[in-house]
Amino acid sequence: MVKKRVHELAKELNIESKDMLHKLNQMGITVKSHMSTLEDSEIVRIRNHYQGGGGKDTANSSPARKDRRGGYKTTGSRDRHDQGPGLVDRVPDRPPDRVFTDKATGRGGEAKYKKQDAQPRVNQNKGNQPKSGQPKQENGRQGKAINERNKAPDEPRAAQNKYNQNRGPAPAYRDRNKPGGDHNRTPGQQRPAKSFDRGGKDSRGGHGLNTQTGAGLAKLAQKVMPDQVKTMEKNKAQERSKQVEKHSFKGKTGKDNRFAKESSKKERDFKPGLNKRSNKGQRKKSQPAPPVEKKPITIGETITVKALAERMCINAGEVIKKLMELGTLATINQEIDADTATIVANELGFEVNIKVELDKETQLMMAEPEDEEKDLITRPPVVTIMGHVDHGKTSLLDAIRHANVTASEAGGITQHIGAYQVEHKGKKITFVDTPGHAAFTAMRARGAKVTDIAILVIAADDGVMPQTVEAINHARAAKVPIIVAINKIDKPDANPEKVKRELTEHNLIPEEWGGDTIFVEVSAKQKQNLGELLEMILLVAEIGEYKANPNRAARGTVIEAELDKGRGPVATVLVQTGTLKVGDFIIAGVAYGKVRAMMDYTGRRVSKAGPSMPVEVLGFSEVPPAGELFYTVEDEKFGKQIIDERFKKKREEELKLTAPKVSLEDLFNQIQEGQVKELGIIIKADVQGSVEAVRQSLEQIGTDEVRVNVIHGGVGAITESDIMLASASNAIVIGFNVRPDVNARNAIETEKVDIRLYRIIYDAIEDIKAAMSGLLEPEYKEVVLGRVEVRKTFKVTKVGTIAGCYVTEGKITRDADVRVIRDGIVIHEGHLDSLKRFKDDVREVMQGYECGITIEKFNDIREGDQIEAYTMEAVKRELA
Numbered sequence: 062m063v064k065k066r067v068h069e070l071a072k073e074l075n076i077e078s079k080d081m082l083h084k085l086n087q088m089g090i091t092v093k094s095h096m097s098t099l100e101d102s103e104i105v106r107i108r109n110h111y112q113g114g115g116g117k118d119t120a121n122s123s124p125a126r127k128d129r130r131g132g133y134k135t136t137g138s139r140d141r142h143d144q145g146p147g148l149v150d151r152v153p154d155r156p157p158d159r160v161f162t163d164k165a166t167g168r169g170g171e172a173k174y175k176k177q178d179a180q181p182r183v184n185q186n187k188g189n190q191p192k193s194g195q196p197k198q199e200n201g202r203q204g205k206a207i208n209e210r211n212k213a214p215d216e217p218r219a220a221q222n223k224y225n226q227n228r229g230p231a232p233a234y235r236d237r238n239k240p241g242g243d244h245n246r247t248p249g250q251q252r253p254a255k256s257f258d259r260g261g262k263d264s265r266g267g268h269g270l271n272t273q274t275g276a277g278l279a280k281l282a283q284k285v286m287p288d289q290v291k292t293m294e295k296n297k298a299q300e301r302s303k304q305v306e307k308h309s310f311k312g313k314t315g316k317d318n319r320f321a322k323e324s325s326k327k328e329r330d331f332k333p334g335l336n337k338r339s340n341k342g343q344r345k346k347s348q349p350a351p352p353v354e355k356k357p358i359t360i361g362e363t364i365t366v367k368a369l370a371e372r373m374c375i376n377a378g379e380v381i382k383k384l385m386e387l388g389t390l391a392t393i394n395q396e397i398d399a400d401t402a403t404i405v406a407n408e409l410g411f412e413v414n415i416k417v418e419l420d421k422e423t424q425l426m427m428a429e430p431e432d433e434e435k436d437l438i439t440r441p442p443v444v445t446i447m448g449h450v451d452h453g454k455t456s457l458l459d460a461i462r463h464a465n466v467t468a469s470e471a472g473g474i475t476q477h478i479g480a481y482q483v484e485h486k487g488k489k490i491t492f493v494d495t496p497g498h499a500a501f502t503a504m505r506a507r508g509a510k511v512t513d514i515a516i517l518v519i520a521a522d523d524g525v526m527p528q529t530v531e532a533i534n535h536a537r538a539a540k541v542p543i544i545v546a547i548n549k550i551d552k553p554d555a556n557p558e559k560v561k562r563e564l565t566e567h568n569l570i571p572e573e574w575g576g577d578t579i580f581v582e583v584s585a586k587q588k589q590n591l592g593e594l595l596e597m598i599l600l601v602a603e604i605g606e607y608k609a610n611p612n613r614a615a616r617g618t619v620i621e622a623e624l625d626k627g628r629g630p631v632a633t634v635l636v637q638t639g640t641l642k643v644g645d646f647i648i649a650g651v652a653y654g655k656v657r658a659m660m661d662y663t664g665r666r667v668s669k670a671g672p673s674m675p676v677e678v679l680g681f682s683e684v685p686p687a688g689e690l691f692y693t694v695e696d697e698k699f700g701k702q703i704i705d706e707r708f709k710k711k712r713e714e715e716l717k718l719t720a721p722k723v724s725l726e727d728l729f730n731q732i733q734e735g736q737v738k739e740l741g742i743i744i745k746a747d748v749q750g751s752v753e754a755v756r757q758s759l760e761q762i763g764t765d766e767v768r769v770n771v772i773h774g775g776v777g778a779i780t781e782s783d784i785m786l787a788s789a790s791n792a793i794v795i796g797f798n799v800r801p802d803v804n805a806r807n808a809i810e811t812e813k814v815d816i817r818l819y820r821i822i823y824d825a826i827e828d829i830k831a832a833m834s835g836l837l838e839p840e841y842k843e844v845v846l847g848r849v850e851v852r853k854t855f856k857v858t859k860v861g862t863i864a865g866c867y868v869t870e871g872k873i874t875r876d877a878d879v880r881v882i883r884d885g886i887v888i889h890e891g892h893l894d895s896l897k898r899f900k901d902d903v904r905e906v907m908q909g910y911e912c913g914i915t916i917e918k919f920n921d922i923r924e925g926d927q928i929e930a931y932t933m934e935a936v937k938r939e940l941a
């Protein structure tokens with residue numbers, strides 16, 4: 062007999078382990094715990110004690126033990142204990158409609174299923190009968206219910222008996238304990254006990270199936286009926302797996318739902334690691350893209366749609382879509398403000414931190430130190446020469462240069478770098494070698510204030526001319542002191558007094574006449590009085606106290622620049638403050654680079670250039686535009702960041718249509734917003750009388766909020782110079798019976814200057830009044846279709862003058878309005894009478910073709926006249 066542990070035996074006997082322990086103590090069997098092993102003899106004693114009904118210690122009596130065993134097998138009341146709870150409990154594990162029956166061989170191990178409705182358990186238990194042909198015992202074992210069943214119809218009983226008989230000798234250990242034991246079997250008898258023996262060895266012992274577990278039964282059944290059991294097990298397994306599948310599907314679905322919910326609502330709460338794990342399998346199947354982790358994002362005051370999308374790690378399209386939902390149409394490169402960006406990001410589930418970060422440009426400006434008085438030294442004045450055409454500007458510049466360069470510098474005189482310095486009485490003067498107010502104003506329009514003093518050159522034999530007046534006004538607009546140089550005094554018809562008189566009309570009154578304007582009479586040709594002119598320049602400079610700090614990072618203006626085939630981009634720069642050194646990192650506009658080499662105006666290499674010194678600089682990445690400010694920065698990386706920013710801004714500006722700087726249409730708004738305190742106006746008219754009339758009328762209509770300042774007025778076509786002045790001074794241009802010339806038209810486009818053209822002064826005054834009070838209602842906008850040049854005229858009786866023309870620009874149409882322009886002045890406005898190509902009437906003639914034109918009620922067409930064709934388009938005013 063196999064050894065058993067206390068708790069096993071207790072279980073077998075259906076008593077508590079602790080009761081068993083107690084009883085063992087009482088019986089003198091020493092055990093430590095319920096895990097202690099019992100000897101065979103002890104087991105028998107205990108069984109006898111419990112099953113023998115006595116509680117009497119029979120351990121030492123073998124016969125009694127045998128008897129006990131026999132008694133046990135026949136004792137109905139103890140049968141149940143003998144069988145233990147295991148069998149009864151485990152029977153339902155087996156198919157209820159099947160029963161093991163022995164084969165003819167009677168070998169339990171080869172039992173087959175046999176359908177038997179009523180008594181599955183009984184029959185099964187029959188297989189466990191220790192002794193064949195003992196239904197009583199069986200009944201006893203199975204308890205009352207089974208006994209009752211066994212009293213049932215004979216047939217089943219017979220079947221049972223048959224079965225029992227077929228089974229052959231009972232496999233009970235009792236037989237083995239008999240003298241001879243197993244060997245007493247008859248030859249025909251099967252040896253089911255062997256299996257039980259084996260089983261006994263495997264703790265099945267003499268109890269046979271009593272101690273079988275459910276699994277054990279199944280195993281046994283498998284052995285016995287492999288196919289059926291397998292099928293059955295397979296079915297079961299399928300059912301189980303279905304359930305498991307169902308369960309797990311639910312689980313998955315649940316998971317998916319959770320996932321979906323989370324991705325829609327709480328995506329920001331995702332733990333990256335967790336996601337990685339939990340989504341690993343799913344990603345392959347149903348999640349094409351990994352979930353976005355929604356970390357709070359940080360933005361500045363503005364951000365482009367693209368950058369915003371990148372910060373959120375989402376497609377820019379989603380941002381654009383969201384913006385559209387919010388009623389904003391934006392392109393990928395468009396900038397949106399922080400508020401809009403925040404709304405969009407919030408909508409997409411992102412938190413936003415707005416970090417107002419100063420742009421690099423502002424940082425650069427802020428990095429500019431305020432100079433202390435003690436750090437400042439007097440610098441040379443920077444002078445520009447202006448004046449009317451052919452009055453001798455270039456001649457004067459050359460004369461000064463030749464007369465005042467030192468002998469050592471003479472070799473470099475031919476060098477032209479856009480600016481040069483001369484020395485007079487030990488003091489230097491810097492001349493900007495690009496004469497003319499147009500260049501001066503073009504620089505000013507870029508924000509460059511280079512000039513300290515303007516020299517107004519007027520030919521003594523010619524007097525004040527239109528460009529003289531322009532130059533005066535340009536200099537005044539720049540608040541630059543003017544020195545008048547009356548040139549060509551060597552000429553016999555020179556009349557300096559006349560020039561002085563004319564200039565008084567423009568508020569330039571010589572000192573000897575009680576004014577404060579310095580006049581110097583010179584001859585560039587004869588190099589007369591040049592020293593005096595320089596003397597006066599130094600005097601004005603002294604009054605102006607032009608100072609700069611040479612001990613700081615250099616800053617200045619690009620005077621001119623070009624791409625040299627051998628040297629790359631070459632720029633002439635004027636250092637205005639600090640000292641520029643070779644090796645400095647320099648930026649100008651979007652051009653940057655390390656100063657590779659520097660040359661002064663004589664072509665000599667220099668290693669540094671202080672305030673007011675013009676130098677040629679090599680090392681720029683590209684050609685910087687004239688008038689651009691340059692800076693040097695210590696940190697190269699910072700410098701490049703500024704350039705990046707400038708590139709971006711440049712691109713944005715190119716993309717958006719820049720509104721006019723100041724325009725009558727939005728003047729009222731600009732006044733309201735405090736952007737405009739002064740309305741600058743440039744008046745151009747066909748006659749001087751109109752200019753003055755308009756000037757006087759306009760200067761009276763100023764209000765408390767805005768005053769009108771006529772910064773320039775002149776006769777003739779509107780020129781590029783007028784447009785540049787308007788651009789630099791944030792002014793509008795008003796024309797009376799004049800038109801802009803070709804260069805001016807181009808400048809209007811690029812500078813976005815508002816120009817207004819009138820035929821009647823009253824209309825101009827009314828418009829400006831209305832604009833100032835926000836009541837301007839521009840109903841029509843003029844659209845110029847094209848321009849035509851009159852090349853020949855033919856007078857035909859009854860028809861009038863026919864103009865043989867050539868379309869120089871755009872086109873002319875039969876129904877167009879036309880204006881006839883002579884020397885920039887509008888001499889007629891009306892309608893076309895006829896438009897012909899050869900002898901045929903045509904509806905339109907395109908650029909590059911000839912045509913014949915007659916104008917309604919106008920015959921004074923002359924060769925060289927320009928005819929401008931235009932239409933008036935209605936303009937819808939947008940509601941504010």
Ligand SMILES: Nc1nc2c(ncn2[C@@H]2O[C@H](COP(=O)(O)OP(=O)(O)OP(=O)(O)O)[C@@H](O)[C@H]2O)c(=O)[nH]1
Pocket residue numbers: 448449450451452453454455456457496548549550551552583584585586587
């Ligand atoms: N007699 C005389 N002629 C002079 C004098 N200065 C200049 N000229 C002549 O005037 C003409 C024009 O001189 P520029 O120096 O070219 O005049 P500008 O103002 O520079 O002319 P633009 O460059 O066309 O604006 C030239 O033929 C000069 O020789 C002078 O002092 N006396």
